[in-house]
Every structure is written in C-alpha cells, then in structure tokens.
Amino acid sequence: xxxxxxxxxxxxxSPAVRLLAAAVSRLRPVFRGSGWARVWGSQARQERAxxxxxxxQAGLGGISGATEKIFLAVGERLIDLxxxxxxxxxxxxxxxxxxxxxxxxxxxLDEVLTAACDSGRSQGLRATIHEIQDDAKxxxxxxxxxxxxxxxxxxxxxxxxxxxxxFEGAGTTFVGLAEAVAALSRQIREETAxxxxxxAILVAxxxxxxxxxxxxxxxxxxxxxxxxxxxxxxxLKIREHRAHASExxxxxxxxxxxxxxxxxxxxxxxxxxDIVRQQIEHVLEALxxxxxxxxxxxxxxxxxxxxxxxxxxxxERSVNQVRHALAEIERNIAEMAEEAAGLxxxxxxADAAFLSSVExxxxxxxxxxxxxxxxxxxxxxxxxxVRQRVSGISETVAGVRAIGIQMQRVALNATIQAAQLGPxxxxxxxVARAIQDLARETEAAGDTLENRLxxxxxxxxxxxxxxxxxxxxxxxxxxxxxxxxxxRTIQDQARGDYTRIVELAEALxxxxxxxVEAFGTQHECLEVLAGAAETLRELSAGAPAVGEAGAxxxxxxxxxxxxxxxxxxxRVHETVYEAARAAANxxxxxxxxxxxxxxIEFF
Amino acid sequence: MNKTILxxxxxxxxxxxxxxxxxxxxxxxxxxxxxxxxxxxxxxxxAMVVTDxxxxxxxxxxxxxxxxxxxxxxxxxxxxxxxxxxxxxxxxARAAGATAWIVKPFRPEQLVAxxxxxxx
Numbered sequence: 001x002x003x004x005x006x007x008x009x010x011x012x013x014s015p016a017v018r019l020l021a022a023a024v025s026r027l028r029p030v031f032r033g034s035g036w037a038r039v040w041g042s043q044a045r046q047e048r049a050x051x052x053x054x055x056x057q058a059g060l061g062g063i064s065g066a067t068e069k070i071f072l073a074v075g076e077r078l079i080d081l082x083x084x085x086x087x088x089x090x091x092x093x094x095x096x097x098x099x100x101x102x103x104x105x106x107x108x109l110d111e112v113l114t115a116a117c118d119s120g121r122s123q124g125l126r127a128t129i130h131e132i133q134d135d136a137k138x139x140x141x142x143x144x145x146x147x148x149x150x151x152x153x154x155x156x157x158x159x160x161x162x163x164x165x166x167f168e169g170a171g172t173t174f175v176g177l178a179e180a181v182a183a184l185s186r187q188i189r190e191e192t193a194x195x196x197x198x199x200a201i202l203v204a205x206x207x208x209x210x211x212x213x214x215x216x217x218x219x220x221x222x223x224x225x226x227x228x229x230x231x232x233x234x235x236l237k238i239r240e241h242r243a244h245a246s247e248x249x250x251x252x253x254x255x256x257x258x259x260x261x262x263x264x265x266x267x268x269x270x271x272x273x274d275i276v277r278q279q280i281e282h283v284l285e286a287l288x289x290x291x292x293x294x295x296x297x298x299x300x301x302x303x304x305x306x307x308x309x310x311x312x313x314x315x316e317r318s319v320n321q322v323r324h325a326l327a328e329i330e331r332n333i334a335e336m337a338e339e340a341a342g343l344x345x346x347x348x349x350a351d352a353a354f355l356s357s358v359e360x361x362x363x364x365x366x367x368x369x370x371x372x373x374x375x376x377x378x379x380x381x382x383x384x385x386v387r388q389r390v391s392g393i394s395e396t397v398a399g400v401r402a403i404g405i406q407m408q409r410v411a412l413n414a415t416i417q418a419a420q421l422g423p424x425x426x427x428x429x430x431v432a433r434a435i436q437d438l439a440r441e442t443e444a445a446g447d448t449l450e451n452r453l454x455x456x457x458x459x460x461x462x463x464x465x466x467x468x469x470x471x472x473x474x475x476x477x478x479x480x481x482x483x484x485x486x487x488r489t490i491q492d493q494a495r496g497d498y499t500r501i502v503e504l505a506e507a508l509x510x511x512x513x514x515x516v517e518a519f520g521t522q523h524e525c526l527e528v529l530a531g532a533a534e535t536l537r538e539l540s541a542g543a544p545a546v547g548e549a550g551a552x553x554x555x556x557x558x559x560x561x562x563x564x565x566x567x568x569x570x571r572v573h574e575t576v577y578e579a580a581r582a583a584a585n586x587x588x589x590x591x592x593x594x595x596x597x598x599x600i601e602f603f
Numbered sequence: 604m605n606k607t608i609l610x611x612x613x614x615x616x617x618x619x620x621x622x623x624x625x626x627x628x629x630x631x632x633x634x635x636x637x638x639x640x641x642x643x644x645x646x647x648x649x650a651m652v653v654t655d656x657x658x659x660x661x662x663x664x665x666x667x668x669x670x671x672x673x674x675x676x677x678x679x680x681x682x683x684x685x686x687x688x689x690x691x692x693x694x695x696a697r698a699a700g701a702t703a704w705i706v707k708p709f710r711p712e713q714l715v716a717x718x719x720x721x722x723x
Binding site: 071078271273277 | 614657696701
C-alpha cells in the first residue's frame with residue numbers, strides 16, 4: 001500500500017487514521033512557521049514556545065491510541081493467520097503420512113504382480129502333465145500288447161483240447177490242462193479289458209488336464225504377462241510421482257517453517273508500538289515539566305527531538321519489518337497454494353489416469369487369475385483321478401502277474417505230461433513251451449506296467465503338489481484386491497487434503513493482503529513524529545550552546561526522573577552529549593554509561 | 604490440562620503478543636492491564652507470571668512484592684518483560700523476587716524458551 005495524504009485518506013480510513021491526520025494538520029502550520037525562531041528572545045517567544053509545546057504534545061498524544069488500534073487489528077489477524085497456517089501444515093503432514101502408506105500398498109501390489117508373472121511354475125506344470133500323458137499312453141500300449149497273448153492262449157486252449165481228444169483212446173486225457181488254459185485265457189481277457197478301460201480313462205484324463213494347462217499357459221502368455229508388465233510399469237510411474245510429491249511435501253514443510261519465522265518477525269515488529277509508545281510518553285513527560293520560559297527548554301527540546309528521531313527510526317523499521325514479514329508470509333502461502341495445486345493436479349490429473357489404468361489392469365489380472373484358479377481346481381481333480389486310475393490299474397496288473405504264475409504252473413504240467421507221452425507228446429510239448437513263452441511275455445508286460453504306473457503316481461503327486469502351491473495365488477489375489485482398494489482410498493484422501501490446502505492457502509493469502517492493506521505504511525504516524533521532532537529542534541534553535549557544562553548538567557538533571565531508564569533513550573542522550581562534548585572539547589559532563597543490553601537474564 | 608500464565612502489561616499490543624506466543628506454545632493465558640488488575644486475577648492457580656515493569660496504578664516491582672507476599676504466589680516464577688535494561692532496575696526486580704528478565708522486543712521462540720526453562 002502506498003502512503004496516502006490525509007486528505008484522500010478521509011473517506012475510507014479508520015477513525016485512528018483520521019485522528020492521526022488531524023494531528024498532522026495541526027502540526028503542519030507550526031512546522032511551516034520557520035520565521036518563528038527569529039523571535040527567540042523576544043516577548044513573543046514564550047507564547048510561541050507555549051504554542052509549539054502544546055501542539056507537539058497534542059500531536060504526539062494522539063499517536064499512541066491511534067496506532068495501537070491498527071497494531072492490535074494486525075495482531076488479531078496474526079492469531080487467525082497462525083491457526084490457518086497450522087492447519088495447512090497439518091494437512092501437509094497428513095498427505096506425507098498417506099504417501100508412506102501408499103508406498104506400502106504399491107510394494108504389495110508389485111510383489112503380487114511379480115508372483116503372478118512367474119511363468120516357470122506354469123512351465124513345470126505343463127512338463128509334469130506331459131509326463132503323465134506319456135505314461136498313460138505307454139500303459140495303454142502295454143495293455144494292448146497283452147491282446148496277442150490272449151489270442152495265443154485261445155489257440156493253445158483249442159490245441160490242448162484237440163490233443164486231449166487225440167489221446168483219449170489211449171487212456172490219457174489233458175482235459176484238466178485244457179480247462180486250465182481256457183480259464184487263464186478268460187482271466188487274462190477280463191483283466192486286460194479292465195486295465196484297458198482304466199488306461200483309456202487315464203489317457204483321457206491326462207489329455208484333459210493337458211488341455212487345461214495349455215489354456216492356462218496361453219492365458220498367461222497372451223494376457224497376464226502383458227497386463228502385469230503394463231500394470232508394473234504404471235505402478236512404477238505412480239511411484240515416481242509419489243517420490244516427486246514427497247519432495248514437494250518437504251518443500252511445503254520448509255515453507256511453513258518460513259511462515260513461522262515470518263510470524264515471529266511480525267510479533268517482534270508489533271512490539272515496537274509498545275516501545276515507541278513508552279518513548280513518546282517519556283518525551284511528553286519531559287516536555288510537560290518544561291515551561292515555555294524555562295531556562296532549560298531549548299536543551300530539553302533538543303534532546304527530545306533526538307529521542308523522537310530515534311522513535312521514528314524504531315517505528316519505521318518495525319513497520320517495515322511487519323510489512324516485509326507479512327509479505328514474506330503471503331509469498332510463502334501463495335507458493336504453498338501453488339505447490340499444493342500442482343500436487344493436486346498430479347493427483348487429480350495424470351496420476352489419477354495412471355491409477356484408473358492400473359485399476360483396470362488389476363481387474364483384468366484378477367479375472368485371469370480367477371480363471372486360472374478354476375483351471376487349477378480342474379488340474380487338482382485330474383491329479384486325483386490319475387491316482388485313482390493308477391490304483392485300479394495296479395490292482396489289475398497284480399492280477400495279470402498272478403495269471404503269469406499260474407501260466408508257469410500250467411506250462412510245467414504240460415511239459416510233464418508231454419514227457420510222459422514220450423515221442424507222441426511232441427505237440428503237447430510245443431504247447432507247454434508256448435505257454436512258458438506267454439508267461440514270460442506276461443511277466444514282462446507286468447514289469448513294464450508297474451514301472452510306468454510308478455512313474456505316473458510320482459507325476460500325479462507332483463501335479464497335486466503344484467496345483468496346491470498355486471492355490472497360494474488366492475492369498476495373492478486377496479492382497480491384490482485389498483492393495484488396490486487402499487491405493488484408491490489414499491488417492492482420494494490425498495486429493496481431499498490437497499484441495500483443503502489450496503482452499504486454506506487462498507483464503508489466507510487474501511487475508512494477509514487485507515492485513516497489509518489495513519496496516520498501511522503508518523506514514524501519518526511517522527509524519528507526526530518527524531514534525532514533532534522538527535518543532536522541538538526549532539524550539540532549541542536559540543538555546544545556549546550545549547557545550548556549556550552548567551546548561552547540560554541542568555538539562556540532564558531534568559531528564560533523569562526515575563522512569564527515565566530505557567536503554568534506547570540513554571543511548572540517544574549519550575550520543576547527543578558525546579557530540580556536544582566533541583564540539584565543546586569538554587569532558588567534565590557525560591551521560592551515565594548505558595548498561596549492557598542483555599536480552600535475557602535469569603536470576 | 605494446560606498450565607496457566609498471567610501476563611501483565613499496560614500495553615494492549617504487548618499483552619496481545621505475549622498471549623499469542625504463549626497460547627501458540629500450548630499455555631493458557633490470562634491478561635491483566637496493570638499490577639492492580641493482576642492482583643484481582645489470582646483466584647486460579649498460576650504456573651507463571653510475565654509482567655511489564657512500568658505500569659500505572661501498580662508497577663511491576665510493586666506487583667512482584669505483592670505476589671511474593673501472597674500465599675498462593677510465593678513460589679510462582681515471575682518473568683519481567685520490559686523495555687528497561689538498567690542494572691539497577693534489574694537488581695530491584697531481583698530483590699523483589701523476580702525469576703528472570705527479558706528485554707523487549709522479544710522474539711517468540713525466546714519467550715517460549717524462557718518459559719519452558721523456568722517451568723522445567
């Protein structure tokens with residue numbers, strides 16, 4: 001605010017300012033009466049001196065009350081200002097705290113996404129299922145290889161029965177042997193039929209599991225991978241924005257510190273009113289003890305003029321201090337608002353877009369993970385089914401092995417009987433050898449089946465374990481959903497906090513501007529002080545030389561009432577006396593030494 | 604519960620700044636415009652008194668003497684906050700029972716530091 005003349009202040013200024021303006025207008029004619037000094041020593045001197053003293057006192061007397069109202073008004077606003085600045089600081093701290101939570105949520109999201117992207121586990125599952133598939137096919141092939149054995153047994157059964165009929169006339173029959181071969185043939189057919197069914201189901205089950213696994217792998221490769229990569233990249237960007245926001249948050253904190261320091265400057269500056277008020281009171285007190293014709297009037301007036309110059313300098317310095325501090329507060333608050341608005345743009349704009357994109361990606365990831373979870377259940381069921389089928393096949397393989405033993409026994413009987421027949425039993429011997437060969441083949445098939453079944457059991461167990469491990473995804477998915485929710489909540493809260501900071505800062509900036517406007521430059525007060533000092537200097541213009549020891553001693557005595565001990569005043573007096581002493585080259589009178597100005601002292 | 608501090612000063616601006624500073628530091632503050640006014644505000648327990656020296660009706664030295672004679676204020680810390688810095692004045696305040704002396708103008712952190720130190 002620029003200084004305004006009393007005339008154009010009248011319409012909109014406060015009563016206090018109007019009072020000051022009146023004081024100035026009273027003093028002005030006096031200041032302009034420069035010719036009055038020429039009458040010093042005349043009869044009119046006393047009247048003129050009396051008039052000047054009265055005017056100076058009237059002008060100075062009006063300052064204290066008038067300026068106090070303005071200073072108090074600024075003080076009142078300072079309280080509100082500090083409360084608002086604190087609220088801004090609290091909001092800033094709240095945002096900083098949210099940022100810390102945000103970082104945690106982002107880290108969880110990242111971990112879950114990384115786990116979801118783990119393609120190694122899927123590849124392992126696919127390999128296991130392929131192993132089971134191979135085993136199942138092998139089992140199926142082995143069982144099919146038993147079919148020729150059955151056919152051969154049928155032939156052997158027929159041959160045995162023919163041989164039995166041929167030797168019937170000789171009193172020898174192989175009916176028992178023929179029946180045994182036929183029974184073995186039936187048993188083998190039944191067992192292999194059952195095993196073949198189980199093996200077929202096993203093959204179908206593993207084929208289905210392989211199909212599911214292919215689907216899972218395809219989804220992982222086609223959807224989940226790119227989605228998680230995209231989500232991870234966007235999370236990284238959000239994290240970068242958060243880091244930027246965190247730095248900005250620190251800057252906001254530093255600005256609040258600057259505001260606090262500036263508020264302290266205002267507090268210090270506003271106290272000048274009290275100091276200057278006391279100085280003016282002392283000047284008034286000194287003047288009130290003077291008579292217009294008193295012998296020390298000129299010397300006292302000279303000292304008080306110096307005091308008023310000092311008061312004016314103190315007052316002007318403090319006013320500038322207050323105005324500068326208020327401007328500093330306004331600047332910091334405005335920058336806080338700007339920075340918060342920038343952060344708000346970050347949160348409400350680009351960052352929000354990132355978050356929306358991440359949310360969308362996360363939803364896609366969750367859907368794929370859920371779908372994979374269903375596939376996992378299917379795989380787990382397939383693993384159970386494989387184990388069940390393998391168990392069934394194992395039982396039939398045990399039956400086949402038992403048949404093999406029986407075949408060995410039948411072959412032995414046939415060999416014995418062929419030996420009893422001598423050369424005539426050649427055909428039977430052929431049958432016996434054939435049965436022995438079939439028994440060996442059956443045993444070999446049993447070995448192959450057992451081996452494959454063992455491998456299948458192991459692979460099925462691995463599949464079961466792997467799908468059980470994949471159920472950990474469900475926890476990850478829950479984490480994922482929760483983290484996304486936390487992220488969204490934090491984002492909303494931060495946005496709200498930034499908005500409040502901007503609102504508070506804007507309101508505060510406006511309030512500070514009003515305060516600076518109301519405080520003004522205190523030009524009128526400074527003018528009164530300057531005018532009063534000038535008047536007093538004119539009063540002292542015709543005084544005896546201050547170098548005269550008697551005059552100075554007497555004047556000093558007048559200036560030493562009990563309350564006259566303010567450091568600043570003594571300094572003024574001392575300066576004046578030192579100057580006078582230098583001028584008079586005299587050293588017999590000096591002001592009392594000023595005490596060291598200890599700002600704080602504990603008793 | 605916040606500690607209560609009585610600030611005594613004939614300057615409304617000075618009272619305002621002391622109150623502003625101490626309330627900002629978490630204290631409750633009662634204001635009195637001079638020593639006489641202060642003596643009428645001793646009904647509640649005070650943690651500390653911050654008083655000016657030059658005041659009408661009853662000045663700071665007189666107030667300190669009254670407070671030290673008052674049973675409830677005998678040991679209450681009294682900080683003198685004044686524009687004066689003369690050694691003789693300080694000695695007078697010390698003899699009357701003042702605890703500490705701060706020359707105006709004060710910076711807020713100075714006043715708070717003194718209060719915190721005195722109140723422990």
